[in-house]
Amino acid sequence: MTENRIKRRAERNYQVQVKRNLNRNFAVHLVHGLLGQTGFRLLNAPTFLPAYVLLLSNGSNFAVGIALAMQSLGMAITPLLGANLIEHKTRVLPTGFLIGGGMRAMVLCIALSGILLSPSSALIAIILFLALLGLFQGMQGVIFNVLMSKVIPVNKRGWLTGLRNFLAGITSAGVAYLGGHYLIGDNPDPFGYSMTFLLAFVLTSIGLAMLLLVREPEPPTVAPNVTLKARLSQIPALLRNDPAFTRYFIARSIATMGRMAMPFYILYAGQSLPLTGATLGTLTVAFTLSGTISNLLWGLLGDRRGFRLAFLASIGLWIASTLLLFFSQSLFLSTLVFIGIGAAAQGFQTAAANLTLEFGHRDNVPLRIAIANSSSEVAGTLGPLLGGILAALLGYEAVFICSVGFLIIGGAMVNAYVAEPRWASTKPH
Numbered sequence: 001m002t003e004n005r006i007k008r009r010a011e012r013n014y015q016v017q018v019k020r021n022l023n024r025n026f027a028v029h030l031v032h033g034l035l036g037q038t039g040f041r042l043l044n045a046p047t048f049l050p051a052y053v054l055l056l057s058n059g060s061n062f063a064v065g066i067a068l069a070m071q072s073l074g075m076a077i078t079p080l081l082g083a084n085l086i087e088h089k090t091r092v093l094p095t096g097f098l099i100g101g102g103m104r105a106m107v108l109c110i111a112l113s114g115i116l117l118s119p120s121s122a123l124i125a126i127i128l129f130l131a132l133l134g135l136f137q138g139m140q141g142v143i144f145n146v147l148m149s150k151v152i153p154v155n156k157r158g159w160l161t162g163l164r165n166f167l168a169g170i171t172s173a174g175v176a177y178l179g180g181h182y183l184i185g186d187n188p189d190p191f192g193y194s195m196t197f198l199l200a201f202v203l204t205s206i207g208l209a210m211l212l213l214v215r216e217p218e219p220p221t222v223a224p225n226v227t228l229k230a231r232l233s234q235i236p237a238l239l240r241n242d243p244a245f246t247r248y249f250i251a252r253s254i255a256t257m258g259r260m261a262m263p264f265y266i267l268y269a270g271q272s273l274p275l276t277g278a279t280l281g282t283l284t285v286a287f288t289l290s291g292t293i294s295n296l297l298w299g300l301l302g303d304r305r306g307f308r309l310a311f312l313a314s315i316g317l318w319i320a321s322t323l324l325l326f327f328s329q330s331l332f333l334s335t336l337v338f339i340g341i342g343a344a345a346q347g348f349q350t351a352a353a354n355l356t357l358e359f360g361h362r363d364n365v366p367l368r369i370a371i372a373n374s375s376s377e378v379a380g381t382l383g384p385l386l387g388g389i390l391a392a393l394l395g396y397e398a399v400f401i402c403s404v405g406f407l408i409i410g411g412a413m414v415n416a417y418v419a420e421p422r423w424a425s426t427k428p429h
Contacts, residue, residue: 006178006221010220014260017217018151025151027182028213033164034171035207039200041172041178043107046074047191050263051232051270052114052193056123061267065388068263069381074134075141076377079335081228083370084141086146088225090218093211095283096143098209099136105139106133114194122190138377142369149357149365150217152424153302153429157357162299169292175199178283188277235371238364245359245368249418252352255315255410261403263320265341268325268396269334282331283338285422290339291346298347306420307358315411322400322407354375358421 035139043049047426050064058065066104088216106129113125179199184192258276266283273279301325302310328334356372357365383403390398 002320003410007220010089014217014220017215018153020152021217023149025214026156028210029110029148029152029160030164030167032207032210034167035205035210036204037165037207038167038175039107039202039204039207040092041104041168041288041419042176042196042200043110043119046054047280047287048176048179048184048193048196050266051188051280053126053188054267055188056119056126056190057192061258061264061391062388063123064263064267065391067130068384069388070127070131070347071134071137072380072384074131075137076134076137076374076381077375078135079142079370080232080367083140084228084231084383085139087223087366090222091216092135092143092146093216095199096140096147096211097208099139099143100211102136103133103140104201104205104208104427106130107197107204110196111197111201112155114190114197116142119190134136134377138189138281138373141373142366144370145353145357147214147216147365150219151214157354158299158301158303158307158350160294160299161354162297162302165295165299165346165350166292169288172288173292175203176288180272180277180279180284182277184277184280185278186278188280194278198338200270201214223366229422231367235367238360242360244369244418245323248355248359248421249372249375249415250408251413251418252355252372253379253410254413255348255407256376256379257383257386257406258315258318258403258410259380260387260406261400262341262345263384263393264387264396264399265317265325265337265390268400271396273334273378280333283334286335287342287345288337294343295350302354303408304353306422307354308414308418309419310347310419311355312343312411312415314351315407319404319407322404325400326397350361355421369421387403 036369050065053064053067054060059375062132088093089095109129110126113122117125122397148157148160179196183195183199266280267277298310298314301313317340321337324333324340325337352372356369358367374416383406386402387399390402
């Protein structure tokens, strides 16, 4: 009985720390996300990087698929390592700085490759650095989500992610417009793209520094410190004991295969539009602003109705926007497509990340994030490869049809077999 009282008192003290520092940590996470996402969206938007790789590879769709697949492969390999590095630690932020610094170093290397190397050498280097970036991203996706789960209560996370993505989208749109018009221009070359990615490095580095202001509480319990091999051996038991989470991450992985179409939207649009800096800037602005505005709605929907509904709604919008692409032969219709894709992609990302945090017990959050992220990024690796092959052999239309098929299957599985976890669990999150 005494031991139970001690545990309850420790849990209360932990929640008091979270509440006491909530405003400060909320603000810091907001600014960190604003600057970090502004920078990384310049690199990860389905416009600049695919067009850059297409330029360096002399028009190879397969090279575009390889480049994006290598980044996803890196992201698939390391989430479990990231979980193993931090799950036994009461403070995860020091490890986060190390991994976040590695991510930004890879962005810098990508930027410098276009300046210092010939186009053929730059293409090889960029593919390598994208793979290394993915390795760091795989760990970062676990570490910073664990940090958020510690300092932001579950009923505030949707508002934080929505507002953060909203503000980041506004700045991203402005930066993308300026980058497209003034850095890349009407005659795109490697130097212009490199300057755009160098700007991304500066913004993300400032964002990482903001986390020095976070006050991270120490939880009353953490997972035991075990080897990675031992932790991997525990995964089957975790999946058996939490069938709802198991069904969810399988469905999420299948839906993530729909991401195969992302680098090919801009290339398909390029068949009827000139891929000048102005066009790339306009479509990137459409993509980022739609994600920006919709994020407030996704976050509000997730906080009030649960992120399962937001997950399903984002898939429906993604499907509708992809189908509209078949009718887009003008800049106006292409812009509408990128508006829909931008809103859907942000909704999917926000809902998927927050849903993962709401299953099971708090001590297993790092491992659940790692499992979900690894499986999704395996799909994210296979998707661009399959997309590149389909685009080369059958055309872009085959890529989009296949993408829609995976989205339908993943959404149907969640709709039929995964209940809203927030209402199904009373364990601490």
